[in-house]
Amino acid sequence: MTRRIFIFAMTALLAIYAGAASAQQLSLGQLSGYLNQLQTAQGGFTQINADGTLSTGTIYIKRPGRIRFEYNPPEKSLVIGQGGQLAIFDPRSNQNPETYPLNQTPLGIILQRNVDLGRARMVTNQTSDGTTTTITAQDPDNPQYGNIQLVFTANPIELRQWIVTDDTGTQTTVILNDLVSGGGINDRKFNIVAATRDWRP
Template structure:
């Protein structure tokens, strides 16, 4: 594997595992495939999981600011755009060189410092779970490992069903109103990345050009939003 490609994949692993349902961790390394241990969920747990699924599936479009804090303590902000099914854009604020776009077919990861973008089939990425038409946290690609209730907060942790060793994501919801506020992702090396959402707005009309990627190395098309 070329050095630049390796660097791109490492950055992608950190970024996307941190943001928006990194449950398949398709680009992770260092974990041995393992099925998650059976977890006994109470009726209250299942009710909260159902609330989370209903909330997430009700979102058709979303725009939000995000604050991502990496395991080394470095923080970066940006704009997240979601149009379900199939489309996502993560626009990192300068000086970050990163842009992530899901166009319905591919997840495109572009690091302007490295040059050439990486095109990854959407179905083999965490975005494939997030932007699918009927998102499920149980009974499929995802297995819930625990549900924790704290005053005013519901925390739901989950792993990839077919490879639980690759990492775990915890979705943090406010209870009243029930809204997603934060993600915490523990990767295969037990490093935790946290992403907090703010200024979230859903149901907005979003420009389709947000979810189109034109390689700046190939053209200067006005559709390029880099």
């Protein structure tokens, strides 16, 4: 009887371990596939800024190449990625938005038309705690642009969080809340020219 209990316990432990191991085995191919099928998505986000302050708002994604962060009051900032550019609208400024090449920011990695995380030197680290899989990715040809750390859950695979480290070493964390994929998003939301014309901080 004791031996039976021992064998049963060991079998149960092995099953638990196998389940955890399975959760740990999200491959780069699976994660690439998930990002490539994520054509549109929207939801809330909480941003932890480099100085420790918090911002909240709504995020819109339309791959390839388009993203929009609408920040809630009192911040009221706006960030739009479209047409290979990333535009930052600052309510404290009366000037046109600052713009940067999107492919020179780590966000450009996940907004590419075809994400291939298995590409040589793109993923520099991959870990799992049995619940989440975390990878750190960079532009393999231009690592000086910084990197993005992506956190995924499994069953189904979902992107939950990212940490962008820019070319100055500054880190910004974005935690996604109730990100819903699919559905139509009007292209005007990603129109930098229209947003510049309509911008009222």
